[in-house]
Amino acid sequence: MSGxxxxxxxxxGPVALVVIGLLVFAEAAVFVGFVxxxxxxxxxxxxxxxxxxxxxxALLVVVLATAIIGDSVGYEVGRHxxxxxxxxxPLQRHQGRLLxxxxxxxxxxxxxxxxSRLTAFLRAVMPGLAGSSRMPYGRFLLFNALGGVLWGTxxxxxxxxxxNSYETVEGVxxxxxxxxxxxxxxxxxxxxxxxxxxxEP
Numbered sequence: 735m736s737g738x739x740x741x742x743x744x745x746x747g748p749v750a751l752v753v754i755g756l757l758v759f760a761e762a763a764v765f766v767g768f769v770x771x772x773x774x775x776x777x778x779x780x781x782x783x784x785x786x787x788x789x790x791x792a793l794l795v796v797v798l799a800t801a802i803i804g805d806s807v808g809y810e811v812g813r814h815x816x817x818x819x820x821x822x823x824p825l826q827r828h829q830g831r832l833l834x835x836x837x838x839x840x841x842x843x844x845x846x847x848x849x850s851r852l853t854a855f856l857r858a859v860m861p862g863l864a865g866s867s868r869m870p871y872g873r874f875l876l877f878n879a880l881g882g883v884l885w886g887t888x889x890x891x892x893x894x895x896x897x898n899s900y901e902t903v904e905g906v907x908x909x910x911x912x913x914x915x916x917x918x919x920x921x922x923x924x925x926x927x928x929x930x931x932x933x934e935p
Contacts, residue, residue: 747788754779755796758886759804761854762861763811773854773889780893794890801882802875805861809874812865839863844877851885 745753754775761772776797783790839846839860847864850856864874 812862
């Protein structure tokens with residue numbers, strides 16, 4: 735974390751925007767968002783915008799564009815390579831979490847794409863899962879764009895207004911995201927159980 739802070743704060747404005755954009759794009763485009771500090775970079779970008787080091791408008795454009803485009807690339811990768819890619823490389827250690835994400839996608843559809851923005855792992859794998867499951871791209875793009883706008887704008891503004899308190903905000907953001915996802919998954923499970931019990935003779 736401290737290394738990323740030091741690196742970004744030493745960069746000129748345009749270069750910092752490029753680095754932030756690449757980290758956000760790569761999160762879902764190459765399925766490694768759970769090891770890339772994309773959200774942290776966006777939060778720090780907001781801090782830099784708050785101090786005048788970056789243009790807030792330019793930062794928002796870069797973050798929103800790369801978030802949506804990166805997920806679209808991840809969708810296409812999943813559509814063409816599918817399960818073969820999800821079963822290879824670093825994802826092999828996360829098969830249990832992948833199964834949970836697939837169940838989440840089946841139960842919630844487009845809303846799962848939107849809500850996946852809240853955690854790094856789901857942000858990384860959900861576009862590929864949506865592509866491999868053949869979710870219609872138009873539906874994926876709608877929820878992906880909506881999620882990207884809400885997430886990108888929210889995290890940038892959190893950093894912008896948090897200033898030097900960004901580390902506290904980052905910790906709260908991570909915990910809050912985990913709680914929201916847990917609540918949604920529990921609610922989806924309860925609805926599934928109720929529907930199943932009603933369908934049983």
